[in-house]
Amino acid sequence: MSGPAQAGTRRASLLIIGGGEDREHDMQILERFVALCGGPDKRIVVLTAASRVPAKMWTIYDAAFGGMNVGSRKPVHVASRLEANDAAMAAEVAMADGIFLTGGDQKRLLAQAGGTRLDEALHAALARGACIAGTSAGASAMSAHMLADGKADLHPEKGAVSLGAGLGFLPRVVIDQHFSQRHRLARLLTVVAQNPYLLGVGIDEDTALLIEAGGSIEILGAGAVTVVDGRHMVSNVADIRNRAVPEMVDVRLHLLPSGSRYGAAGDSATPAAFSDFLNIVTNIA
């Protein structure tokens, strides 16, 4: 599967993966990542800082990218803020063609890397046209307002979910992962009820939302991406007690299955109701 971004071309892109991407068989998403980086001759780094088992993470992706004949692949392990400010490491990240953020805990990743040279280097790489991919915690970390903690099992629940400061590639989005598999719609609606400025984006396992500079998005992999847009919502959330279920009237929901494309590179028509979302979500920085 090649898709619109052929090896050799390059523009900034985010590949936001809902966890559990295939690493051994078809590897559709990881193959696409390599293509977005410009092909197997490009420089790819794997940032393991979200994980408490970074060596194990590297073993997995070393094997996967090795199997795709990526010659220049290496891990970036960051065990402290001091290490995240290492100038040589940061220079290497800034010059990478592709950066892969592993799973783990997004709070750990941001606590180590937020506001460091590594953080700046990630933005510099994106500005140079790199592809930044992140899976699970690495996906959640990509937005400015990051889903940090909390759960809401059956219904949205006021105060049940907390946000933190993420890496900030996407300014008006909040990302959740393992979305359908872990029944996280109630959690995402919880965020949107309280923060209707943010568009909620839920990404399934082995599924990715690809956002390309230039204004297009694409869904790839096994599942779907769910978008909840609360900007038109009428809600009583400001008035109810903590932990109560808010009224939420007129939330706009979009279900985007794998294979969907919208925007500049799209071969699906972009519905009018959706173009505004597209403008927001493709505003990557």
Add this chain to the structure above:
Amino acid sequence: MSGPAQAGTRRASLLIIGGGEDREHDMQILERFVALCGGPDKRIVVLTAASRVPAKMWTIYDAAFGGMNVGSRKPVHVASRLEANDAAMAAEVAMADGIFLTGGDQKRLLAQAGGTRLDEALHAALARGACIAGTSAGASAMSAHMLADGKADLHPEKGAVSLGAGLGFLPRVVIDQHFSQRHRLARLLTVVAQNPYLLGVGIDEDTALLIEAGGSIEILGAGAVTVVDGRHMVSNVADIRNRAVPEMVDVRLHLLPSGSRYGAAGDSATPAAFSDFLNIVTNIA
């Protein structure tokens, strides 16, 4: 809890319960049913035809309504279409002040009762101003287009759910129950993807949607009611293969927690985006 319908007043109403209503402790929903019927001195019948264990069903509701001092309470057991056409039984149902449809299997209920004198008697009772309550299968049976079979666990799936002909009190609605507890949003979206004429209404356990002639609705009980409105939706469902996940852009979702009221009797403001839904759902027949 009395609510707007006091004992003594009477107008036609539907009390649509998502299953698992409390029958032993606070009995909020069943108490409300008795009030909607006009109070404990009114005639209540319990229709067990959805169930394969009708005697057991009657034991449960006999105890519950007995505990509320309902003097005139009796079961209507219907084991065949012949029995569902019994004139004496039908006359009793038609003259009842309240009819309670138990759980079981909505297909069983409709196969026995659909198009019979019992069916006509239910409509006649409603026209006389009775309250018809239904729980679980009895809830699903209330709409004209009835969710009959099928499931969709993680995503909407073309062709995964089948509809049948229900009792037809609600012409443009499809009802699902045990909604949040069994994670049935994907199933309800499956129906709406293929049938955007229908508004999807998902009702949680121990939760009821009360619809009153005159144009008001109210949510009561422990959970919430979820509405999905696909009338503005853009979708590729007509073009994809069976069992594929449809694109669904701009589905309108309303989450209505217990305590919400809208319309004529409402003390919550009715948001503009919602009034059209209200008009449709209160069009009971």
